[in-house]
Amino acid sequence: MFKLCGLQFLLVIHWAIGQNFGDLHVTGPLKDMDFFIPEGGGVRFVYQFTSEPPAVSFRAYGEKDGIIDIVPKTGILYLNGSLDWETKTVHTLQVESLDENGNVVKGPYTVTIHVEDTNDNPPEFDKAEYTGVVRQNSRPGKPFMQVHATDRDDPTTPHAQLRYSILHHFPNPYGEMLFEIDSVTGEISPSRTGSYYLDPQKQDTFTLVVTVKDMAGMSTNAFTSSTDVIITVKESLWKAPPTIYIQENSTQVHPVKISQVQSNEPNVIYDIFEKEKLPRLPFSIDQNGVIYVTEPLDREEKDTYVFYVVTKDNEGELVDKPLQVSVIVEDINDNPPVCQQALTVIEVQENEGEGSNIGTVFATDMDKEHTLNSRLQFQIKSQVPPTPSSNLFFIQQDTGVLQLMSHSLNKRIVSNYSLKVLVTDEVFQTICDVQIHVIDINDQIPIFEKSNYHNVTVAESIPIGTVILEIQATDGDEPATGSSYIIYQVKEGDPNNSFTIETDPETNRGFVRINKALDFEETPVYNLVINATNPEPLVSGVQYNSSSLTLFKVFVTNVDEPPVFRETVYKAEVSEDIPVDTVVMTVEAYDPEGDTVRYSLEGDVRKWLKIDSVTGQVYTASTLDREQQETYTVEVVASEQKNAAQKSRTTLTLQLKDVNDNPPLLATDNPAFFCHPVSGGERTIIQATDADKQWYYSTFTFSLADDRNAIDNWEISKVNATHAYLSPKHANFEEKVYIVPVVINDNGQPPLERKVNLEVNICSCSSENSCFIEVQREHSWPSTGQAIGILIGVLLIIGFIIGGAFFHMKYKQKNEKKSHQNDVKDTSELNRLT
Structure with a gap:
């Protein structure tokens, strides 16, 4: 540790003594003390102990470690070097005060110096380089390896709280990180992108530069270290098996x-x-x-x-x-062939030639299609009867198609044959039954019992479906076959298909019916030629002739029919303001018999229309009004002039187009009100409406009438196209009813306006902000309703007075007390009424 020479040390001590430490509470008597001092920092003053007589000096011993000491004369505890938390976190020493002879006066007292950690160590990874293996398609977020770093600083402080991150990613082919790291644990896993894109066939090795920061990564002054992580991508074990x-x-x-x-x-x-x-x-x-x-x-x-x-x-x-x-x-061959039908029935004409295909035997096999397991082959095992030979029929081996071997069928000799057909696959076999019916050939034509059925007379009003004639032809071929069944048709004389003919399948009798409505005026007579044919073609050399034809005439008689309108419904669209006597449309009807037609109207409840009985022209008879009825419907009656009972009806519909002929008005008659006293800022909403049709949306303009009193007291502001606010301009209003003249304009062409007098109550209000005291009107004259009420009240009072006087006079002499009570009662009743 760094130490000062004697002079330097004295200078430091002198400097320390010269500071005003008293204000900083860095001096005091000798006692047990704890000091918390950050590591590092070099020479520092710690504390000064004050002496108490007879003490004249101090002595310190214990874990001074050559860094901590005390000035004997002054009691200054100081550091002559830097503390290091990583070397020692606590220094404990004892301090005593001594007298002039060196005897202990006080102590020893324990002084504990706690070394506080500072962030002076960078984090260090356990390895200079890490390696890991990840499988293709691994789950995103599932760790496959981990990096780890340590920090020598105090783990209880942010100095040693580490955060991991990926700084670089080599290569980075997709622009997004293929890997992610848990910032706290250092666990590395594939990202969602990596789970999808990692493929050893494209890139089998990646290098990540992973960094670790202390201070929980939250400080710009945090220490940072890094390491390389080499990741090998291996093929996914998780693969779908082949089919x-x-x-x-x-x-x-x-x-x-x-x-x-x-x-x-x-x-x-x-x-x-x-x-x-x-x-x-x-x-x-x-x-x-x-x-x-x-x-x-x-x-x-x-x-x-x-x-x-x-x-x-x-x-x-x-x-x-x-x-x-x-x-x-x-598939394996585990299903036998199955005959598609329990009995296959085939019809063959007796004149069928050699080699002709007469039908097919169908069978199925549930084994797999287009394999040998489902391949079927056919063979005739027996023919009953074997006449005229036992091999009269042949079946194609792989298709089941039946053919004739010879031209030797004769219905009179054998009419039916039974065949047993063997159907086989590679393992199984099945017998299918076939029945062959020999049918008669169509060598006979139908012959009518009559060549002419003469005349049939019918009215033109005869209903559709009515049978007007029965006809009969016969056929010599085998009954109940296509060779003998007869089809009747109108060959000539009916271009509009007015008739149809049905055949009774049991008797071959024909029924001639009406197929369409007849019209005497259009066709009074039909000359019909009927032919009879078979659905089965005739054999070669045989042809239909006149024996298969018959004739008859249909005379149509006239029936008086009512007139017929040219159109089913008549419609017109007119403006509601067209002048009276304007032609709105023309209806037309004709009489099938050519009689003159006359027209009239029914159901014209509003008397808006009239019709020319001769021409069918429909006129307006009075002013139209769309607001009363937008769609107006009446009936037009067409009758024969000679026979008025013959009549027809059709509907006439008049659609009225709107014109702007109604000025706007207020949507409600309810008066507006403001609570008294008016404080300012109040407003009430008013709404306008219009009886005319609004094509898109209503638009109204609100304004005050040119009235000085209204303009001084009120103002109107727009809310939207149909509403406006009415607001008082000041607060000086009395409790009474004010009449506010409001002008409303619509957006019609041309525009219309209306002036309305809006009642506005200035009234005392309840807690629910509604009027509860009736107020006096602004004008001195009572309204009509008030005048009527006053008049009724006066008449009632007069009636009670006269009745009371009469009653009083009649009973006064009989019962004075009772009369007096009645007077009191009458007086109170009058007071109540007045």
């Missing part, structure tokens, strides 16, 4: 191991969950990551499975990203 193939219907003892996965981290919990909702998931996993199939699988039930493998920690949090596992169930 797993499992043969169906396995006879092995289950569960059977099918794959294994391994987490990047130890001591994880493995689990699986299904991607799709299944009645059961036939897979499991143990805590070594081994995946098992727990039961035999059936490809025909389900041919693929997809599920996820996850890892969790002890808290149930996911450790690794879920892995998708795919399982494909491989």
Whole structure:
């Protein structure tokens, strides 16, 4: 430690004595004392002990360590060097006072000097360089290594509180840190970005420059040290297995191991969950990551499975990203062929030629498609009857298509054949039953029972669907086949399809029905030609002829019909201010029989319209008003001139367009009020409205009328397009009703205005800020309501006076006391009324 020579030391002591330490409480009698002194700082004055006779000097001994001493004559305790907390944190010594003979007067007393730490040591890492290994796709924030530093300063102070950070990152290909460090523990883990991007195929080594700061990293004067951290990236152990193939219907003892996965981290919990909702998931996993199939699988039930493998920690949090596992169930030949139909029925015309395809036998196999397991082959095992030969039919081996081997079918000899068809795959076989019906060929044409059905007369008003005629043709082919079924059609004379013909499938009888409404004025007579055909084509060499045709006429008789309007509904849009006698529209109707039509209106409740009975022109009969009714509907009646009972109706709708013909007004008649006395700043809101249609939004302008009294007392300010504030201009208002003239303008074209007299009460108010005392009006004359009330009150008083006098005179002599009581009662009643 640094020491002063004798002269220098005396100068320091002299300087110390010359300071005004008394004011700083650095002198005092000898006693036990504790001093707290920061380390370092060199030569320093600590304390001066004062002597008490007979003491004339002081002596110190103990843990002075060549740094702490006392001036014997003056009692000054001082440091002649620097204290070091890291070397010794406490110095304990004893101090005594002595008399002239060196005898102890007082003491020894213990003086303890506590050395206070200062931040004079930088932190130091345990290693000059660290190495670590991280797996690809490791969980973000999961530590894989740790750095550690120490600081020789006092650990109970911020001087030794260390904070770690990553200063540099080499290389840094993504612009974001791939690693992060816990600032307190020094644990290093992948960042979220690193967990995603770390890949040993792209970059397998990283160098981090990690720094550590003392003072908890919060001071700019903190000491900082750094170290290099070399990180090696290795391939992830956590990988999805390749697609797993499992043969169906396995006879092995289950569960059977099918794959294994391994987490990047130890001591994880493995689990699986299904991607799709299944009645059961036939897979499991143990805590070594081994995946098992727990039961035999059936490809025909389900041919693929997809599920996820996850890892969790002890808290149930996911450790690794879920892995998708795919399982494909491989097919074995475990399903026999199945006939698509229990009995395949095929119809063949008896004149069918050799090699003709007459039908197909269909079968299926539930084994995997396009494999040998599901390949089917066909073979005819038997034919009943074997007439005219046992190999009359042939089946294509791989398609199941049936063909005729010879042109030898004859319905009269054999009408039905039964075949047994053998269907096989590589393992199984099935018999399919086939029945072949030989059907008659269409070599007979339909023949009408009559070539002419003559005339049919019907009224033009006959309902649609009415049968007007029954016709009959016969066919010599086999009954209940396409060769004998007859289709009737109108071949000529019906261009508008006014008629239709239905066939009874049992009797082949035809029913001619009305298909569309008939019109005598348009077509009074139909000359119809009907033909009869079969749905099955005729055989070669046979043709339809006149025997398959018949004729008849339909005479349509006239029926008096009502007039018909040209349009179903008539609509017009007019402005509500059009002049009276303006034509708004023209309606038109015609009579099918050509009679003259007359027009009239019904339902014109407002008497707004009139119609020219001859031309159908509709006029305005009076002023229209949209505010009364915006959409006005009436009925127009068209009747025949010769027969007024024949009439038709249609609707006429008039849509009225608005014009600005209504001045604005206040939205409510309720008077406004202000509490008396008026203090200033009060305001009440008023609202305007308008009966006219507002296309977008109402806009009103509020102002005071040109009235000196109103302008002096009140002011109006705008709130929005429909509201304004009315405010008193001063506080000198009496308790009474004031009439405030307000002018309101709308935004119509042209704009309209209205002057309204707004009642404003200046009144005493209740605690709820509402008037509770009726006030006198501003004008001396009473209102109409008040005048009526006064008049009724006066008449009541007069009536009571006259009645009381009459009653008093009548009973005065009979009962003086009773009369007196009645007078008192009458007087009190009058007082109450007045």
